[in-house]
Amino acid sequence: MLKVQEIRELIKLVDQSSIDEFVYEYEGSKIKMKKSQAAHKAVEMIAMPAAMEAVQQVQAPVHVQPAVAVAVAEPVQEPKKEEIKETANLHKITSPMVGTFYQSPTPDADSYVIAGSKVTKDSVVCIVEAMKLFNEIEAEVNGEIVEVLVKDGQLVEYGQPLFLVKPE
Structure with a gap:
Protein backbone atom coordinates (compact mmCIF):
# COMPACT_ATOMS: atom_id res chain seq x y z
CA MET A 1 0.00 0.00 0.00
CA LEU A 2 1.24 3.45 -0.84
CA LYS A 3 2.04 5.92 1.91
CA VAL A 4 0.05 9.15 2.27
CA GLN A 5 2.93 11.26 0.97
CA GLU A 6 3.27 9.01 -2.10
CA ILE A 7 -0.46 9.38 -2.81
CA ARG A 8 -0.17 13.17 -2.52
CA GLU A 9 2.77 13.15 -4.95
CA LEU A 10 0.75 11.04 -7.39
CA ILE A 11 -2.13 13.54 -7.15
CA LYS A 12 0.25 16.41 -7.97
CA LEU A 13 1.80 14.53 -10.88
CA VAL A 14 -1.57 13.57 -12.37
CA ASP A 15 -2.82 17.14 -11.89
CA GLN A 16 0.19 18.60 -13.71
CA SER A 17 0.12 16.06 -16.54
CA SER A 18 -2.14 15.92 -19.58
CA ILE A 19 -3.62 12.54 -18.62
CA ASP A 20 -7.26 12.44 -17.50
CA GLU A 21 -7.25 9.14 -15.64
CA PHE A 22 -4.64 7.13 -13.71
CA VAL A 23 -5.05 3.61 -12.24
CA TYR A 24 -2.51 1.85 -9.98
CA GLU A 25 -3.00 -1.74 -8.80
CA TYR A 26 -0.67 -3.67 -6.50
CA GLU A 27 -1.27 -6.77 -4.37
CA GLY A 28 -5.06 -6.41 -4.32
CA SER A 29 -5.09 -2.66 -3.66
CA LYS A 30 -6.24 -0.24 -6.31
CA ILE A 31 -5.91 3.54 -6.61
CA LYS A 32 -7.85 5.30 -9.33
CA MET A 33 -7.58 9.03 -10.08
CA LYS A 34 -9.69 10.97 -12.55
CA LYS A 35 -9.48 14.66 -13.33
CA SER A 36 -12.73 16.50 -12.80
CA GLN A 37 -14.07 19.57 -14.57
CA ALA A 38 -15.10 21.16 -11.28
CA ALA A 39 -12.76 23.78 -9.88
CA HIS A 40 -12.61 22.36 -6.35
CA LYS A 41 -13.45 18.90 -5.06
CA ALA A 42 -12.43 16.97 -1.99
CA VAL A 43 -10.44 13.78 -2.27
CA GLU A 44 -12.68 10.74 -1.89
CA MET A 45 -11.17 7.81 -0.07
CA ILE A 46 -12.59 4.30 0.28
CA ALA A 47 -9.99 2.23 2.05
CA MET A 48 -9.15 -1.25 3.15
CA PRO A 49 -9.00 -1.84 6.93
CA ALA A 50 -5.19 -2.09 6.79
CA ALA A 51 -5.00 1.39 5.30
CA MET A 52 -7.36 3.12 7.74
CA GLU A 53 -4.54 5.05 9.43
CA ALA A 54 -3.44 6.50 6.11
CA VAL A 55 -7.02 7.38 5.25
CA GLN A 56 -7.51 9.29 8.50
CA GLN A 57 -4.49 11.43 7.64
CA VAL A 58 -5.82 12.21 4.15
CA GLN A 59 -9.49 12.79 4.98
CA ALA A 60 -9.10 16.57 5.08
CA PRO A 61 -10.16 18.05 1.73
CA VAL A 62 -7.30 18.43 -0.72
CA HIS A 63 -7.89 21.16 -3.27
CA VAL A 64 -6.17 21.00 -6.64
CA GLN A 65 -6.82 22.75 -9.95
CA PRO A 66 -8.47 20.91 -11.73
CA ALA A 67 -9.64 18.60 -9.00
CA VAL A 68 -8.47 15.00 -8.84
CA ALA A 69 -10.64 12.36 -7.14
CA VAL A 70 -8.87 9.38 -5.58
CA ALA A 71 -10.46 6.07 -4.63
CA VAL A 72 -8.68 3.20 -2.92
CA ALA A 73 -10.70 0.05 -3.51
CA GLU A 74 -10.79 -3.12 -1.50
CA PRO A 75 -9.29 -6.27 -2.98
CA VAL A 76 -11.52 -8.09 -5.41
CA GLN A 77 -12.80 -11.33 -3.94
CA GLU A 78 -13.34 -14.33 -6.16
CA PRO A 79 -17.00 -15.44 -6.27
CA LYS A 80 -17.82 -18.70 -4.53
Missing part, protein backbone atom coordinates in the same frame (compact mmCIF):
# COMPACT_ATOMS: atom_id res chain seq x y z
CA LYS A 81 -18.63 -21.73 -6.69
CA GLU A 82 -22.25 -21.66 -5.46
CA GLU A 83 -22.66 -18.05 -6.63
CA ILE A 84 -21.25 -18.91 -10.05
CA LYS A 85 -23.77 -21.75 -10.47
CA GLU A 86 -26.69 -19.54 -9.36
CA THR A 87 -25.87 -16.72 -11.79
CA ALA A 88 -24.75 -18.90 -14.72
CA ASN A 89 -28.27 -19.08 -16.17
CA LEU A 90 -29.05 -15.39 -15.54
CA HIS A 91 -28.61 -12.60 -18.08
CA LYS A 92 -26.57 -9.60 -16.94
CA ILE A 93 -27.65 -6.17 -18.11
CA THR A 94 -24.40 -4.20 -18.26
CA SER A 95 -23.62 -0.52 -18.50
CA PRO A 96 -22.78 0.55 -22.06
CA MET A 97 -20.76 3.52 -20.77
CA VAL A 98 -19.12 5.16 -17.78
CA GLY A 99 -21.59 7.37 -15.91
CA THR A 100 -24.02 7.73 -13.04
CA PHE A 101 -26.75 5.10 -12.54
CA TYR A 102 -30.32 6.29 -11.89
CA GLN A 103 -33.22 3.90 -11.13
CA SER A 104 -35.95 6.42 -12.01
CA PRO A 105 -36.54 9.20 -14.55
CA THR A 106 -36.75 11.85 -11.79
CA PRO A 107 -35.75 11.83 -8.12
CA ASP A 108 -39.38 11.77 -6.94
CA ALA A 109 -40.60 9.12 -9.45
CA ASP A 110 -40.85 5.37 -8.89
CA SER A 111 -38.01 3.12 -10.06
CA TYR A 112 -38.25 1.77 -13.58
CA VAL A 113 -37.83 -1.77 -12.22
CA ILE A 114 -37.25 -3.55 -8.91
CA ALA A 115 -36.43 -7.16 -8.07
CA GLY A 116 -39.39 -9.24 -9.27
CA SER A 117 -40.39 -6.87 -12.10
CA LYS A 118 -41.26 -8.44 -15.45
CA VAL A 119 -39.43 -6.88 -18.42
CA THR A 120 -39.41 -7.20 -22.20
CA LYS A 121 -36.34 -6.66 -24.33
CA ASP A 122 -37.49 -3.09 -25.07
CA SER A 123 -38.30 -2.17 -21.43
CA VAL A 124 -36.30 0.73 -20.00
CA VAL A 125 -34.69 -0.47 -16.77
CA CYS A 126 -32.59 2.57 -15.78
CA ILE A 127 -30.77 5.70 -16.92
CA VAL A 128 -27.00 6.14 -17.12
CA GLU A 129 -26.00 9.80 -17.17
CA ALA A 130 -22.75 10.64 -18.92
CA MET A 131 -21.61 14.22 -19.52
CA LYS A 132 -25.11 15.62 -18.81
CA LEU A 133 -26.71 13.25 -21.32
CA PHE A 134 -29.30 10.86 -19.89
CA ASN A 135 -29.17 7.50 -21.69
CA GLU A 136 -32.05 5.05 -21.23
CA ILE A 137 -30.85 1.47 -20.82
CA GLU A 138 -33.12 -1.32 -22.09
CA ALA A 139 -33.47 -4.85 -20.71
CA GLU A 140 -32.21 -6.62 -23.89
CA VAL A 141 -34.15 -9.81 -22.94
CA ASN A 142 -37.63 -10.86 -21.87
CA GLY A 143 -37.71 -12.04 -18.28
CA GLU A 144 -37.84 -11.14 -14.59
CA ILE A 145 -35.44 -8.87 -12.70
CA VAL A 146 -33.77 -11.04 -10.07
CA GLU A 147 -31.44 -8.45 -8.54
CA VAL A 148 -30.46 -4.80 -8.89
CA LEU A 149 -26.65 -4.80 -8.53
CA VAL A 150 -26.01 -1.05 -8.10
CA LYS A 151 -27.46 1.73 -5.97
CA ASP A 152 -29.23 4.83 -7.23
CA GLY A 153 -26.71 7.61 -7.89
CA GLN A 154 -23.73 5.22 -7.98
CA LEU A 155 -20.96 5.70 -10.54
CA VAL A 156 -20.75 2.78 -12.96
CA GLU A 157 -18.03 1.66 -15.35
CA TYR A 158 -18.29 0.45 -18.93
CA GLY A 159 -19.39 -3.21 -18.92
CA GLN A 160 -20.29 -3.22 -15.21
CA PRO A 161 -23.30 -5.47 -14.48
CA LEU A 162 -26.35 -3.43 -13.40
CA PHE A 163 -29.10 -6.07 -13.19
CA LEU A 164 -29.50 -9.86 -13.15
CA VAL A 165 -32.44 -11.08 -15.24
CA LYS A 166 -33.97 -14.56 -15.32
CA PRO A 167 -34.77 -14.99 -19.03
CA GLU A 168 -38.12 -16.45 -20.10
Whole structure:
Protein backbone atom coordinates (compact mmCIF):
# COMPACT_ATOMS: atom_id res chain seq x y z
CA MET A 1 0.00 0.00 0.00
CA LEU A 2 1.24 3.45 -0.84
CA LYS A 3 2.04 5.92 1.91
CA VAL A 4 0.05 9.15 2.27
CA GLN A 5 2.93 11.26 0.97
CA GLU A 6 3.27 9.01 -2.10
CA ILE A 7 -0.46 9.38 -2.81
CA ARG A 8 -0.17 13.17 -2.52
CA GLU A 9 2.77 13.15 -4.95
CA LEU A 10 0.75 11.04 -7.39
CA ILE A 11 -2.13 13.54 -7.15
CA LYS A 12 0.25 16.41 -7.97
CA LEU A 13 1.80 14.53 -10.88
CA VAL A 14 -1.57 13.57 -12.37
CA ASP A 15 -2.82 17.14 -11.89
CA GLN A 16 0.19 18.60 -13.71
CA SER A 17 0.12 16.06 -16.54
CA SER A 18 -2.14 15.92 -19.58
CA ILE A 19 -3.62 12.54 -18.62
CA ASP A 20 -7.26 12.44 -17.50
CA GLU A 21 -7.25 9.14 -15.64
CA PHE A 22 -4.64 7.13 -13.71
CA VAL A 23 -5.05 3.61 -12.24
CA TYR A 24 -2.51 1.85 -9.98
CA GLU A 25 -3.00 -1.74 -8.80
CA TYR A 26 -0.67 -3.67 -6.50
CA GLU A 27 -1.27 -6.77 -4.37
CA GLY A 28 -5.06 -6.41 -4.32
CA SER A 29 -5.09 -2.66 -3.66
CA LYS A 30 -6.24 -0.24 -6.31
CA ILE A 31 -5.91 3.54 -6.61
CA LYS A 32 -7.85 5.30 -9.33
CA MET A 33 -7.58 9.03 -10.08
CA LYS A 34 -9.69 10.97 -12.55
CA LYS A 35 -9.48 14.66 -13.33
CA SER A 36 -12.73 16.50 -12.80
CA GLN A 37 -14.07 19.57 -14.57
CA ALA A 38 -15.10 21.16 -11.28
CA ALA A 39 -12.76 23.78 -9.88
CA HIS A 40 -12.61 22.36 -6.35
CA LYS A 41 -13.45 18.90 -5.06
CA ALA A 42 -12.43 16.97 -1.99
CA VAL A 43 -10.44 13.78 -2.27
CA GLU A 44 -12.68 10.74 -1.89
CA MET A 45 -11.17 7.81 -0.07
CA ILE A 46 -12.59 4.30 0.28
CA ALA A 47 -9.99 2.23 2.05
CA MET A 48 -9.15 -1.25 3.15
CA PRO A 49 -9.00 -1.84 6.93
CA ALA A 50 -5.19 -2.09 6.79
CA ALA A 51 -5.00 1.39 5.30
CA MET A 52 -7.36 3.12 7.74
CA GLU A 53 -4.54 5.05 9.43
CA ALA A 54 -3.44 6.50 6.11
CA VAL A 55 -7.02 7.38 5.25
CA GLN A 56 -7.51 9.29 8.50
CA GLN A 57 -4.49 11.43 7.64
CA VAL A 58 -5.82 12.21 4.15
CA GLN A 59 -9.49 12.79 4.98
CA ALA A 60 -9.10 16.57 5.08
CA PRO A 61 -10.16 18.05 1.73
CA VAL A 62 -7.30 18.43 -0.72
CA HIS A 63 -7.89 21.16 -3.27
CA VAL A 64 -6.17 21.00 -6.64
CA GLN A 65 -6.82 22.75 -9.95
CA PRO A 66 -8.47 20.91 -11.73
CA ALA A 67 -9.64 18.60 -9.00
CA VAL A 68 -8.47 15.00 -8.84
CA ALA A 69 -10.64 12.36 -7.14
CA VAL A 70 -8.87 9.38 -5.58
CA ALA A 71 -10.46 6.07 -4.63
CA VAL A 72 -8.68 3.20 -2.92
CA ALA A 73 -10.70 0.05 -3.51
CA GLU A 74 -10.79 -3.12 -1.50
CA PRO A 75 -9.29 -6.27 -2.98
CA VAL A 76 -11.52 -8.09 -5.41
CA GLN A 77 -12.80 -11.33 -3.94
CA GLU A 78 -13.34 -14.33 -6.16
CA PRO A 79 -17.00 -15.44 -6.27
CA LYS A 80 -17.82 -18.70 -4.53
CA LYS A 81 -18.63 -21.73 -6.69
CA GLU A 82 -22.25 -21.66 -5.46
CA GLU A 83 -22.66 -18.05 -6.63
CA ILE A 84 -21.25 -18.91 -10.05
CA LYS A 85 -23.77 -21.75 -10.47
CA GLU A 86 -26.69 -19.54 -9.36
CA THR A 87 -25.87 -16.72 -11.79
CA ALA A 88 -24.75 -18.90 -14.72
CA ASN A 89 -28.27 -19.08 -16.17
CA LEU A 90 -29.05 -15.39 -15.54
CA HIS A 91 -28.61 -12.60 -18.08
CA LYS A 92 -26.57 -9.60 -16.94
CA ILE A 93 -27.65 -6.17 -18.11
CA THR A 94 -24.40 -4.20 -18.26
CA SER A 95 -23.62 -0.52 -18.50
CA PRO A 96 -22.78 0.55 -22.06
CA MET A 97 -20.76 3.52 -20.77
CA VAL A 98 -19.12 5.16 -17.78
CA GLY A 99 -21.59 7.37 -15.91
CA THR A 100 -24.02 7.73 -13.04
CA PHE A 101 -26.75 5.10 -12.54
CA TYR A 102 -30.32 6.29 -11.89
CA GLN A 103 -33.22 3.90 -11.13
CA SER A 104 -35.95 6.42 -12.01
CA PRO A 105 -36.54 9.20 -14.55
CA THR A 106 -36.75 11.85 -11.79
CA PRO A 107 -35.75 11.83 -8.12
CA ASP A 108 -39.38 11.77 -6.94
CA ALA A 109 -40.60 9.12 -9.45
CA ASP A 110 -40.85 5.37 -8.89
CA SER A 111 -38.01 3.12 -10.06
CA TYR A 112 -38.25 1.77 -13.58
CA VAL A 113 -37.83 -1.77 -12.22
CA ILE A 114 -37.25 -3.55 -8.91
CA ALA A 115 -36.43 -7.16 -8.07
CA GLY A 116 -39.39 -9.24 -9.27
CA SER A 117 -40.39 -6.87 -12.10
CA LYS A 118 -41.26 -8.44 -15.45
CA VAL A 119 -39.43 -6.88 -18.42
CA THR A 120 -39.41 -7.20 -22.20
CA LYS A 121 -36.34 -6.66 -24.33
CA ASP A 122 -37.49 -3.09 -25.07
CA SER A 123 -38.30 -2.17 -21.43
CA VAL A 124 -36.30 0.73 -20.00
CA VAL A 125 -34.69 -0.47 -16.77
CA CYS A 126 -32.59 2.57 -15.78
CA ILE A 127 -30.77 5.70 -16.92
CA VAL A 128 -27.00 6.14 -17.12
CA GLU A 129 -26.00 9.80 -17.17
CA ALA A 130 -22.75 10.64 -18.92
CA MET A 131 -21.61 14.22 -19.52
CA LYS A 132 -25.11 15.62 -18.81
CA LEU A 133 -26.71 13.25 -21.32
CA PHE A 134 -29.30 10.86 -19.89
CA ASN A 135 -29.17 7.50 -21.69
CA GLU A 136 -32.05 5.05 -21.23
CA ILE A 137 -30.85 1.47 -20.82
CA GLU A 138 -33.12 -1.32 -22.09
CA ALA A 139 -33.47 -4.85 -20.71
CA GLU A 140 -32.21 -6.62 -23.89
CA VAL A 141 -34.15 -9.81 -22.94
CA ASN A 142 -37.63 -10.86 -21.87
CA GLY A 143 -37.71 -12.04 -18.28
CA GLU A 144 -37.84 -11.14 -14.59
CA ILE A 145 -35.44 -8.87 -12.70
CA VAL A 146 -33.77 -11.04 -10.07
CA GLU A 147 -31.44 -8.45 -8.54
CA VAL A 148 -30.46 -4.80 -8.89
CA LEU A 149 -26.65 -4.80 -8.53
CA VAL A 150 -26.01 -1.05 -8.10
CA LYS A 151 -27.46 1.73 -5.97
CA ASP A 152 -29.23 4.83 -7.23
CA GLY A 153 -26.71 7.61 -7.89
CA GLN A 154 -23.73 5.22 -7.98
CA LEU A 155 -20.96 5.70 -10.54
CA VAL A 156 -20.75 2.78 -12.96
CA GLU A 157 -18.03 1.66 -15.35
CA TYR A 158 -18.29 0.45 -18.93
CA GLY A 159 -19.39 -3.21 -18.92
CA GLN A 160 -20.29 -3.22 -15.21
CA PRO A 161 -23.30 -5.47 -14.48
CA LEU A 162 -26.35 -3.43 -13.40
CA PHE A 163 -29.10 -6.07 -13.19
CA LEU A 164 -29.50 -9.86 -13.15
CA VAL A 165 -32.44 -11.08 -15.24
CA LYS A 166 -33.97 -14.56 -15.32
CA PRO A 167 -34.77 -14.99 -19.03
CA GLU A 168 -38.12 -16.45 -20.10
